[in-house]
Amino acid sequence: MGSRCSAARVLGNPSSISKTRDVRRNATDSDNTQHQILPSRPALRVTAGGRPVTRQNLLQPPQLLVTCAMSLDNVGSIILVLSGKGGVGKSSITTQLALSLSLQGHSVGVLDVDLTGPSIPRFFGIENAKVRQAPEGWVPVPVHEAHALQHSATDGADGTLKDHRHIGALHCMSLGFLLGNRGDAVVWRGPKKTAMVRQFLSDVHWGQLDYLLIDTPPGTSDEHISLVETLLKNAMPGQVAGAVVVTTPQAISISDVKKELNFCKKTGVEVLGVVENMAGFVCPNCAECTNVFSKGGGEIMARDFGVPFLGSLPIDPMFVSLIEEGKRPVYPKGTIVAGKPVEATSNGIPAQHREVQNGSLAEKYTSCSLYPIFDGIVTQLVAKISNT
Amino acid sequence: MAPFMDPPPLTSVDTALTAHTTATPALVAPEPEHCPGPESNLAGKDDACAGCPNQAICASAPKGPDPDIPIITQRLAGIKHKILVLSGKGGVGKSTFSTLLAHAFASNSANTVGIMDTDICGPSIPKMMGVEAETIHVTSTGWEPVWVSDNLGVMSVQFMLPNRDDAVIWRGAKKNGLIKRFLMDVEWGSMDYLVVDTPPGTSDEHLSVNSYLKESGVDGAVLVTTPQEVALLDVRKEIDFCKKAGIRILGLVENMSGFVCPKCTHTSEIFRATTGGGRRLAQDMKIPFLGAVPLDSRIGMACDFGESFFDNFPDSPTCKALKEVVKNVGKEMGVKEEDVLGEDMFPHVKTLTASSVSSAKEESPVATPLAQARKVLGNDTLEAQRAVIEVRNDAVKYVDTATTYANYSKDQAVEALTENERLKMKVAKLEREGILEQREFMHTT
Numbered sequence: 012m013g014s015r016c017s018a019a020r021v022l023g024n025p026s027s028i029s030k031t032r033d034v035r036r037n038a039t040d041s042d043n044t045q046h047q048i049l050p051s052r053p054a055l056r057v058t059a060g061g062r063p064v065t066r067q068n069l070l071q072p073p074q075l076l077v078t079c080a081m082s083l084d085n086v087g088s089i090i091l092v093l094s095g096k097g098g099v100g101k102s103s104i105t106t107q108l109a110l111s112l113s114l115q116g117h118s119v120g121v122l123d124v125d126l127t128g129p130s131i132p133r134f135f136g137i138e139n140a141k142v143r144q145a146p147e148g149w150v151p152v153p154v155h156e157a158h159a160l161q162h163s164a165t166d167g168a169d170g171t172l173k174d175h176r177h178i179g180a181l182h183c184m185s186l187g188f189l190l191g192n193r194g195d196a197v198v199w200r201g202p203k204k205t206a207m208v209r210q211f212l213s214d215v216h217w218g219q220l221d222y223l224l225i226d227t228p229p230g231t232s233d234e235h236i237s238l239v240e241t242l243l244k245n246a247m248p249g250q251v252a253g254a255v256v257v258t259t260p261q262a263i264s265i266s267d268v269k270k271e272l273n274f275c276k277k278t279g280v281e282v283l284g285v286v287e288n289m290a291g292f293v294c295p296n297c298a299e300c301t302n303v304f305s306k307g308g309g310e311i312m313a314r315d316f317g318v319p320f321l322g323s324l325p326i327d328p329m330f331v332s333l334i335e336e337g338k339r340p341v342y343p344k345g346t347i348v349a350g351k352p353v354e355a356t357s358n359g360i361p362a363q364h365r366e367v368q369n370g371s372l373a374e375k376y377t378s379c380s381l382y383p384i385f386d387g388i389v390t391q392l393v394a395k396i397s398n399t
Numbered sequence: 400m401a402p403f404m405d406p407p408p409l410t411s412v413d414t415a416l417t418a419h420t421t422a423t424p425a426l427v428a429p430e431p432e433h434c435p436g437p438e439s440n441l442a443g444k445d446d447a448c449a450g451c452p453n454q455a456i457c458a459s460a461p462k463g464p465d466p467d468i469p470i471i472t473q474r475l476a477g478i479k480h481k482i483l484v485l486s487g488k489g490g491v492g493k494s495t496f497s498t499l500l501a502h503a504f505a506s507n508s509a510n511t512v513g514i515m516d517t518d519i520c521g522p523s524i525p526k527m528m529g530v531e532a533e534t535i536h537v538t539s540t541g542w543e544p545v546w547v548s549d550n551l552g553v554m555s556v557q558f559m560l561p562n563r564d565d566a567v568i569w570r571g572a573k574k575n576g577l578i579k580r581f582l583m584d585v586e587w588g589s590m591d592y593l594v595v596d597t598p599p600g601t602s603d604e605h606l607s608v609n610s611y612l613k614e615s616g617v618d619g620a621v622l623v624t625t626p627q628e629v630a631l632l633d634v635r636k637e638i639d640f641c642k643k644a645g646i647r648i649l650g651l652v653e654n655m656s657g658f659v660c661p662k663c664t665h666t667s668e669i670f671r672a673t674t675g676g677g678r679r680l681a682q683d684m685k686i687p688f689l690g691a692v693p694l695d696s697r698i699g700m701a702c703d704f705g706e707s708f709f710d711n712f713p714d715s716p717t718c719k720a721l722k723e724v725v726k727n728v729g730k731e732m733g734v735k736e737e738d739v740l741g742e743d744m745f746p747h748v749k750t751l752t753a754s755s756v757s758s759a760k761e762e763s764p765v766a767t768p769l770a771q772a773r774k775v776l777g778n779d780t781l782e783a784q785r786a787v788i789e790v791r792n793d794a795v796k797y798v799d800t801a802t803t804y805a806n807y808s809k810d811q812a813v814e815a816l817t818e819n820e821r822l823k824m825k826v827a828k829l830e831r832e833g834i835l836e837q838r839e840f841m842h843t844t
Binding site: 097130134193198199203233 | 431434487488489520521523526527564566567568570574599600601602603606633635637639640643665671694696
């Protein structure tokens with residue numbers, strides 16, 4: 012399998028020459044970026060086996076700027092997570108899909124191309140991590156490496172208890188890691204965002220992955236256009252498995268997400284399915300389920316557009332507290348989720364482990380009521396992707 | 400090859416923010432990666448310009464201030480107060496809050512209010528106002544905003560789409576052009592308030608709105624957030640943007656804070672404020688905190704139907720909280736309290752619902768499905784909510800098809816009319832079960 016190298020770069024096209032010059036100027040520029048609203052210089056450290064990064068290394072003569080246009084050669088399938096509407100839960104669902112895929116044993120990567128509002132680092136609890144650099148490119152930040160889970164929760168889909176479950180590795184990359192200060196605004200015009208998305212796709216060393224999930228910002232704008240353009244141009248046929256579209260049930264969201272489905276149709280991205288989020292909130296006091304954002308819209312929309320409907324998810328405050336505070340989800344006795352009662356013993360985990368707050372995020376997630384639903388969704392997706 | 404670690408030093412803050420205030424040359428090719436912007440002073444001369452097909456055009460383009468800015472300033476001269484509604488995060492309720500704010504201001508019939516929807520990719524304002532099927536009327540003096548009621552006008556890209564579900568797949572530069580046209584070509588006339596709804600993020604739309612309105616002056620920005628840290632993270636960035644762009648921040652509104660269960664009235668937090676929520680953020684950033692608005696599922700319903708939440712559910716605690724927030728916004732702007740809201744907060748505003756547009760029979764006093772169900776049931780009981788939800792689910796489809804079947808082919812029209820029949824049967828069933836009062840449900844088609 013030959014590596015894909017862009018001819019333009021080999022010939023040292025002008026934009027790469029100018030990059031070199033920029034870097035050189037930057038190196039001697041004393042009037043630095045501190046006062047700008049741009050992301051400050053990302054703090055990169057050298058990995059143990061990496062080449063030390065010095066200014067001289069950066070000043071490569073143009074002919075050595077040979078690069079592979081895509082470092083995605085070893086990625087099995089690429090899944091986009093889209094939604095026309097903001098705030099429907101794209102990042103939450105990307106996180107949960109990644110955790111569920113990883114818990115099923117696949118190696119997963121998550122790429123966050125929401126440049127103005129990168130949330131994925133917070134979801135995985137690795138906000139303070141820094142991106143490291145190796146000769147092959149930027150190294151995505153690991154959430155957890157491949158390992159075996161000792162006390163696994165009941166597998167919600169088929170109800171069997173697994174003793175040792177193999178958990179796949181999970182890595183992620185986001186602009187959030189490259190920002191100097193978490194409060195800094197990222198105010199970029201379209202071309203810069205386009206360039207950053209391309210850089211994320213070509214300069215990050217993903218390595219061997221079964222699935223790459225890409226979390227997108229709301230809308231159908233620069234990031235989406237450049238993402239789809241770059242992927243459809245450079246990825247291998249069949250590598251882009253498709254898109255999972257997220258919506259909430261209410262009509263306002265549906266009308267924006269319909270636009271996103273049209274975008275997929277126009278650009279030729281297959282829609283793997285529609286997920287309806289925030290469909291119902293179960294009051295923790297009386298267990299009464301209220302439809303805070305109406306209900307049913309997602310399924311109707313999926314039927315109208317002829318795309319599969321993957322599932323409907325309620326709002327689970329326990330998931331929110333898992334992400335925000337790292338608390339293991341615990342539900343009052345008698346809570347019923349997806350027709351099955353959630354045990355007060357936290358899904359089969361023995362009592363002594365229930366109090367432990369130190370488990371990995373993936374392990375704690377197995378206690379969440381949404382996990383069985385996602386397990387089912389992920390099984391459907393995996394089956395669909397491997398069939399095509 | 401080692402990737403470039405540092406984003407190249409872009410032009411300074413001021414240039415990025417004022418790029419739109421200079422005239423834009425007509426380009427013949429897409430902008431390259433590190434383009435400083437065709438309007439900036441470095442256009443054509445920057446290192447990134449070497450090799451770009453537009454270089455000659457940019458270098459020779461006149462670099463004076465944009466001649467359109469004075470036109471915009473003149474157009475907006477009749478508007479007394481302009482408010483931006485911002486949030487870094489999506490889905491916190493910017494559009495919802497903009498519509499509620501506009502309805503609140505418009506409740507005082509002495510005020511004339513306008514909403515400008517600059518969210519090009521996801522324009523929700525027309526649907527929330529119930530005027531989704533309208534088109535823009537072009538007069539000799541300019542574009543006429545779509546009037547929801549006598550004193551409330553709307554402008555949005557939704558009105559320009561040939562089909563309602565068409566995606567607007569535009570890059571930033573084209574979106575900026577449209578926003579400029581909204582400001583230049585729309586005949587706003589003399590208004591008391593203009594509420595500008597923005598998309599999430601800090602990108603082209605925000606930069607352009609800021610630069611075009613800088614000369615004419617904006618009263619300030621209202622920031623909307625939800626209590627959880629994931630949202631606050633993005634709102635911090637937006638506050639940073641406002642401070643650097645010199646936009647005055649009128650205050651921060653915390654939406655969806657607390658949910659009252661309709662059955663047991665227990666207050667639970669759907670979006671927990673683990674880091675102190677909006678109140679703490681406002682304190683830390685030293686901006687006014689305008690109020691916390693609880694989550695009410697009926698706001699979503701009212702928005703889906705395109706009706707005013709204030710009119711339909713005046714007793715809700717959310718309504719009271721919203722009134723407080725609106726009063727605080729007025730206070731921050733320096734407007735007298737009695738001028739902000741109408742004396743009678745809930746006038747009988749004749750909202751043009753979508754179903755009434757397609758036929759001339761909209762004069763009939765029959766209420767919309769939501770209003771009818773609510774009127775009959777009139778309270779917060781669970782059965783009431785359930786009945787409303789059921790009627791609404793079908794009614795939304797009905798409303799959708801009814802408005803647009805005028806554009807359908809004969810087969811599609813037949814199908815749409817069949818939908819109406821289905822709805823009639825559904826409502827009849829509910830009437831039989833006693834959930835809906837026995838009365839003739841007149842369809843306005």
